[in-house]
Structures are given as C-alpha cells and as structure tokens.
Amino acid sequence: MASRKPARNPKFGFQQTRGDNPKTVHPSIFKQARKSGQLNLSGRSLTKVPDEVWRINIDVPEESKTVSLDNTDDRWWEQTDLTKLILASNWLTELSEDIKELSALSVLDIHDNRLESLPQAIRSLSNLVKLDVSRNRLKEFPSCISRCHSLVSLHIEHNELMHIGPEIGDLRKLEELDISNNQLTNLPPEIGYLTKVSRLNVSNNKLQSLPPELGCMDGLRFFDATHNQISVLPSDFGNLMHLEQLYLRHNKLQYLPLLSKCQNLKELHLGNNQLKELTAEHLNHLETLSVLDIRDNKVSVIPDEIVVLTGLQRLDLTNNDLTGLPYAMGTMTALKAVVLDGNPMKSIRRDIIMRGTTEIKKYLVSRMENTDIPVSNKGVHSGQGESGIIGGSGQGVNAHDICQSKALDYSNKKTSDVSDDVWTVAQKGEITSVNLSKNAFTDIPPGMICLSEWLKELNMGMNRITVLNPDIGLYIKLTMLDLRNNQLTSLPNEMYSLFQLRELYISYNRFTSMPSVVYQLKKLENLFADTNKITQIDADGFKGLPMLATLDLQNNNIDQVPPELGNCTQIMSLQLNGNAFRNPRPAILAKGTLALLEYLRSRIVS
Template sequence: MATRGRKPFANRKAAFQNPTEEKGVHPTILKQARKTGQLNLSGRNLSTVPDTVWRLNLDVPEEARDVSLDNTDERWWEQTELTKLILASNLLTEISQEISNFQALSVLDIHDNRLESLPQSIRELENLVKLDVSRNKLKELPESVTYLRNLRSLHVEYNELVRVSEGIGHLDKLEDLDLSNNQLSELPPQVGHLYHVLKFNVSNNRLSSLPPEIGSMNALKCLDVTHNQLTHLPEDLGNLPNLEQLYLRHNQLSGIPLLKNCKNLKEIHLGNNQIRRITAEHLQHLESVSVLDIRDNKISELPEEITCLSGLQRLDLTNNDLTGLPFVLGTITSLKSIVLDGNPMKSIRRDIIMRGTVELKKYLCSRIEDPQPVEPTNKGIQNGGDTGIVGGSGEGLKAHDIQQSKSLDYSNKKATSVPDDIWEVAMKAGVTSVNLSKNQFTDLPSNLILLESTLKEFNFGFNKLTKLNPDISLFLRLTTLDLRNNGLSDLPRDMESLQDMREIVLSCNRFTTLPSSLYEMKKLEIIFADNNKITTIDAAGFKNLPMLATLDLQNNNIEQVPPELGNCTQIKSLLLNGNAFRNPRPAILTKGTLALLEYLRSRIVS
C-alpha cells in the first residue's frame, strides 16, 4: 500500500522535471478525459501536443499499471471515447496524424494557434460535427476537410486563405460556414451545393464578385459579404427564399439586383458603397424589410414607393445626397427611426430634422392631403394627436371599432379619467394599444389594470405626470411606452420587470440621469431621451443593452461624452447635438454615428 501511495507523486515529479513530457498536461486531466470524453487543453502555451494525448484511449495510463482489477474506481479500461477536444489558444504549428485515433470526435477546436496545415488523417473523423480552425495561418482550406460529411459548423476565419477547394460542395450537411477575414478573391461555384447552410460569412476578403450559384443556397438566412471589393451582384441572389439578413456594407456596388424571391428579408445593409439610386421596382420586392441601411452612398432621391416597406422600422440615410424626402414616408406607422445626418437637405428645415423621427414624420404628413397611414401586420401606436381610431361608448366612441382594431384612442380630450363603460369594452376586446396622450392625467387610470394581460403599446405623453405609478411594472407584455412631455425625473425601479420593452420615449421631461431600470431591459431597441436635463452618460449601462439601435440624447446638459461609449457598436443612430460638451466637436458629430463611435474608441486609454 505504501508503494501505491508514493507512485502518483513520483509520476508528478517526473512530469514536472521533464520539459518534453506532458507540458501543461497533468495526468489527472487525462484521467478525467477518459471518464468524460472531453479534453480541454486551451491556453497552456503548448508548442506540441504530448504523445500521451494522442494515445489517450489506447495506452495503459502510468498511474494504473499497479492498480488492482478489483478496484472499481480505477477501471481505466472502462473509459469513454473522446468526443470533444479543445486545443485553442496555444502555440501549435502542427497537429499529429494520430488525431485519427479519436474516431468518436464530434467537436475539434484548434483556433488561435500557428497552424499552416492540417493532417490528412483528419478526413477519417467521420463523426466530426464542429471544426474551428480560425485564427491560424492556413493558406487554403485543406482537401481533407471536405471529407467530413457530417460537419455542421466550420470556422476558418482569420487565416491566410487564398482559395477554397471545390470539394467544399461535398459538405452538404453544413449549417454554419465562416470564411471571413482571409484573402479570398473568389469563391468556387460549388458553394451552391451547400443547401443547408443557414449562416454564411465571407466578410473582410478580396471578393470582386459572387458566383451565381450562391442563389441555390436555399436555406440561407444570413449572408455577410461586408468589406470586400464587390462591384456587382448576381441576379440569382434574389432567389434566396429564406434570406433574412443581407450585409453588403463597404464594397464598391453601384446598384443592387432585384431581390424578387427574398420574401423573408428583414434587414438589408448597403452602407458605404457607390449606389446612386434605388428604384420603385427594387422597393416593391422588399415589403418585409424592417431595417434598411443605405448610409454613405450617393443617393439623391428616395421614391414614393418607399411605402411598400409597410413594416419598416429603421431607415438609415446618413451621408447621401438627399435634398428632400417623399412626404408619404411619414405615413409608415411602424417607422421609428430615420437618420439623415450628412445630407444637404433643402426642402426640410434643420430644426424639424433635429426634433427627431416622430416630429419629422408629423411634418411630412402635414405636407400631404389626408394621408392614409400604411398599417403593418403589427400595428404601432400613434404618437400624439388623433389616430383616426374610434372606440368605446359614452363619448362618441364605437365599441365595434375597438373590438375590431384592439386599440383604444382616448387622446386630446383634456380628460382626467376614462368612462368605466369604455374600459369594459376595451377589456372584453383584449385591447393591445392604448393612446391617452394630450390629456390632464396626473396618475395612471385605475382601470388600466384591466388590460394587464394584453397591453403592448401605451402612449401617455403630454399629460401632467410628475411621478409614474409603480403599477406600470405589472404590464409585462409592454413593448412600447411613450411618456414624452410630462414632468418626470425618475422611473420606478420595478420597471426592470418589463423584459419585452423595445421602445421608450422620455423626451421633454426633467430627467437628470437615465433611470437604472432601463439598463435591465435587454430587448430595448430605441431610447428617446432628448430635451431633458441629463448631465452624464452611463456607457456601461448602454453596453448592457445588446439590441439598442437608436439613442437620442439631444438637447440635454451633458458635459462629457465617455470614450467607452464607442464600444457600444450595436448603436446605429446616436444623436448628441445640443449638449454642453466641447469634445467631440460638431464637425465629428456631423459625420454620423459610425464615425462618432470610431472617434470615441480611439480615445480610450489602454
């Protein structure tokens, strides 16, 4: 027994003294890998992988040679085959051919090393599902990889690839393919055989064109070709029926194809190209788009057919040649953010543009006769004023219309309460949208609680609130809340329960800081907090909001813009004009959000 007690220590001592034996790999780790089927050797500064690793499931471990067969705790032969091997973030220049010993391997992660090639024997890993060889020095995608017919995820980004083998078309079960940040000048036509790929990233390469066969990738949902040298796109790109996100920023495109069959396209990012016009025919095929980014182009006119995009929520027109906008743009009820920085606007006064999207839409609507709002499938609330929706009884409202629209508009009546019979009709109808703006309310109507389980959109702007009732936190389905033009200086902490909130309007109140509860609403996309008394910016708080796209802090008392705000790269529209700070200078602000964020990041002290 004394011998058995000393032997593990002796093994550890030998391993410690011999720098060529199991560097950074303790026998206990290997023992655990035999039990779990998983081995993680990442971040150990390994320049080679010890032979004992490659023979993990073959050799009798040293510590087990004197073990009694009766000891059930030490039955090394009852081991689990290795299914997951992580060798990431080391100094490896090669992988042994003996990797073929791991026939059961399903995950192989060797990213962030110094590999210039992969062993031919990798082709024998028939059960491999995920392969990550990103951040190495591969100059081509090895032919051996194309034999991995069960592969579903392949990451080869940040290498030195100059070509991709035609055999890539054999990976017909692939769902996620990332070839970004390489030196590819072309893609093989065989990528069209990747019928199950959902996400395809070839950004930051040297592509001047895409193969027409890309139009056969029928399952594709997200295509990212940002930062390439594309001068044109194949018409076949319009044949992708499941495409939802298309990223084409930072190329040399002068036009785009007709995306005729991309019926599910929700986001299209065309910024930083040389596009001069988008025609009515283009727009007629983009009716499902909610985000249209055409910033930093040369567009001088936007056609009235922009209303075909009935579900459009964000429109970024930064740094184009627009002198005006079609008035009908204001009738798209779902549109919540229009960014116009850097355009030579002549037909719309700058002070109107500076008031934000809501006021701009109102102005556009006022310039046409009897505008008919374009109603998307999910109706947005009508911000302020009459919406044309009638409802209720006793005040000239019709119960039938409330039941049909599921909306209650009781705005602009100078009211301090809403008749009980109207609430009763609203509750029975399952109303989802309530507009009580432009009244004399000092608190939430007590009967609003009847809509606790259905209310999604609530406009309570232009009232006389100085404090918001904590009961607002009970409306867990709220997605849009408009509290503009009140006397609020804070929000209830309990509002952090509103996890479905996507837009909040706090304009024209008395806030000196943004309430902490906002930073807990992880789905927030839009914050309007202009025309308050806000003095500081909580960059860490905004960083905590992964979906935040529009942040309006114009006309406040902000004295300093923290450089860390530049790390909030999820923000697409950042408005800071009309504050007290001197830096960033107005010249930087006018360059638009992207340039502003880059400038702020450059000022972060390491």
C-alpha cells in the first residue's frame, strides 16, 4: 500500500518558529548605528530595551568575532560613539541604569511610551543636549534631569506631573521648555533662572498664578499659558523686552498689567477671559503688535488710541460687549482683518459688518468729521456745472468727493458702462479704490486702465462676469480684489503679477477647483472661496502661502479634507462647514481652527 503524503500546510513559511522573537532587533541595525552614531528603534512595540543597545560601543559584535583583522571592509573597532537614540512610540515601562554606558549621548527621544520614572543614571549623561520624554506617565519631575547641565531642549509635555521642584533652575543652558498638558498647579520661582529659554509652553495645566520671577527670563520670545486658571498676570511680565508671542487664552484674567517694556511683542492672544477693558495706556505700549485677539471677553469700549498700533493686521473682537468702534480705525492702513461677530453693535449696520473688513473701514472713514480726513490739494472740477456732478443723468457722481476720498463708488447703478469723463476725473485725482459692484458688467471697463498706476482696491462683485479679462494682471498695486457673485469658472494666469494682493473674494461663483494662480499670490492673507463647486483641497498649495490667515471654503463639494492641511499653521481662521465630507465631524469643526488643524495633523501617516 502506498504511503500517504503529509497534508500541505497552507500557512507554511509564514508561521513563527519557536526560536523567533518578534521584538528582536536585527544585527544590521546595530552595525549601521556603530557607523553613524545614531540608533532609531521607534515604533517597534518594544516592552524592554535590548541589552545590546546599552553596550553597543563596548561589546564585540557577534558577527565580527570570527572576522579576520585583515578584513578592511568591516573594521568594527573603528566605530562612532552613539550620540542619538530614539526609542519613541514603544511600550516601554522602564529604562535600565545601564544607560550610563552611553556617555556620548546628545539626543534621547523616548516620547510616547509608558514610563513612570527615569533611571538616576541619566544624570551622568553630561553631553545630553535634547531630551524628549513627552507622552508618558511621569507623576513627578525626575530630579536626575536637573543634573544634565548641557541640556538645551526639554520636552516633558503630556504626562501627569503635579509638581516641579526648584531643581529646574539648574538647567541654565536650556533654550526650549515644554511642560504643557500636565496637572501642575504652580511653577517654582527658580524658573526665573532660565534666562536663555526662548520658548516656554505651560498650557493645559491647572495653574492659578504665575511667579513674578518669570519677568527675569530675558531670552523669552514665546510664552503659552493657554487653558489654565490664571486670574492675575504679574506686572513683572512687562519686563520681557524680547517677548514676541504671548498666548493667554482660556484663563480667568480680569485685568492686564502694562506691558511697558515688551517692545517686540507682535502677537497678543487674550481670548476667552474675563477682561472688561483695554485702556489707552495699555495700547500705548503695544505699538509693535500685528495680531490682537481679545475675543470672548467683556470689553465694551475700544479706545481711540487703537490707531497707535500702526502695524496691526488682525483684530479679533468676537463676542464682547461692543456697541461701536472708533471712527479713526478706518484709517489704519495695515489692518486687514477685523472680526466683530457676537457684539451688540449699534453704530455699524449688520450688512456692513457682513461685507468684511474693507467695507467696515470705509464706513468708519465716512463717519469721521471732514476736518479729520486728509484732503487732496488737487481739486478736480467738473465741466458739468456748479454742482460738480459727472457721469450722466441718473448715474452721476460728485467729482469733488472722488478727489477728496481717493475713491470712486459707482455701485448699484444697474449699468454696464462708465462714461469717459468719470475716468478722466478719477485719473486726475489718482484714486486708489473703485467700487463697481451691483451692476451689469460682463468685463472690466476698458477706461479703467488709466488707473493701473494707483489702484489698490477693486470691487467687481455682483455683476455678470463669466470670464475675467487677462488685463487684470496690469493692476499690479492691487491689495484687494472682490469678484464675488459672478459666473466665473476660472481666473487668468496673468494674475500672478498681483504681488501685493492680500484679500481675494471669489465666493458665489462656479469654480470646481481652486484656480492654480491663487497659489502664486504669496502675500495673500484672506481668501474667501465659499459657495462654489470646489471638490478638492490642495494642502501643499495653501502651505505655500505663508501669509494666509483666513481661508473660507464653506458650502462647496469637498468630499475629503487632506490631513496635510493641518500643517498650514499660518491659518488663523479656517471655515469648512457645508461640504460633503464626513471627517472631520461637525463636533471637531465647532471647536475652532486651532483644534481642527491639530486634529488634521494627528491624522497624518508618518
């Protein structure tokens, strides 16, 4: 009888043999580390660091024990000391005291593990410059870290720290310190000794106060204490003369001290507090500000001295108790974005607020006394009689007003043409703003070309334009272009020459994709493209717009939001509601731009 053949095993070749260890590190990785001085064992589900790691520069490699000394291809003894060790994203619960054998180590990254303590041997790592122990389970600040006197960068965020002792003050070379997302209720006064720290993040803790000694941190440029319970900011904060960015959102501040010496402060974020006023004296010390965020407070008045902030570009006043704004704000030429939602405004109509910053500023200027408005010396008189009305019956404009305000408002006249005498007066007055909205134009009026030397703002919204004339590229000084409510499906490539363009409105058109020329407008700050038929988001394109602060893509046909959009950290206001995508969920969108961008970054596959 013929012998039976053994049954085939379909899993043959894929089964783990008894001698295999899924957590073993291949010898070739250690071999490469001896040459480069860097060892990366991240994301390997390690529960214990292999002993070979600690003795990588001591023991003879197993594969080299039988190698002849004549073999010049593998001189294991001519190795490089390990200087960089990455053990991130594993399941480590402890590190061996044998780490002291890695005396040349300068970078140690052990973030995203399960460590509850650090070995005391870390104090012997005299060359350690960068330590990342974030996203672990540390409940106490490891005292051994304070002996690493060469440390420049320390990340210990996302742990369970409840206290930091005075030993933190021994890290005199530290330049970056992140202790955010812990359970801290106070900071030690000794933190003031860290005079070289330029970035300090203490956000998302339970801090009720800040030590006055923070005012001694002369090198501080960035400070974030968002999401704490701070009710008083020490007056010593005003001594931080190099401070550039100050984040104090989501606290319990009722009063802001005078930041008298903060001469380099560019961004001040005070949203979601209990502030009732921002005085003229405050503003007189903040002349360098470009971003001021006081949203969700109880401020009822903005002082006239707001105009001393000549570099202010973005002002967020959302959800306060404001009933009006100083008319002089209309003259703030650098101001490009004002957000007023959620205020009981009485002196500014809702429809004006809805039109955006440019219209708000124009309205404020129009409300100023004539004596306060600079008047051009070049008076232009019409040949149409004493009244100075030009432009034809029923559609006339006042020549004197055009020259005085440097603006031509030819809106809502139900016309498709502008008479030559209007352009003649406009040219003589060297006007910088033209409003042709709410008419029947199908193209840019040919006569307007005479203004290309001066024109900065052009409103062609609510017309019948289906194709934008390439001549738009000739208006190289444009800073604002409004094309909303037309029938556009594309923009001409000639727009690339609009190097100064900061605001672009293309809402309520028929775009199915973002015009590629938009990504060439490097100074663009505000882009409104809502209510179109756009299907995709080009994250790389928006990443290439370094000044972009507002991006509105609401009510389109976007079915997917790329996680890479989270890398566009320059965006302060991102609107994506009313699209077809399911992720991010509405609950994520409701948390605001910062939370949305952080969520998107967390979805990036490394």
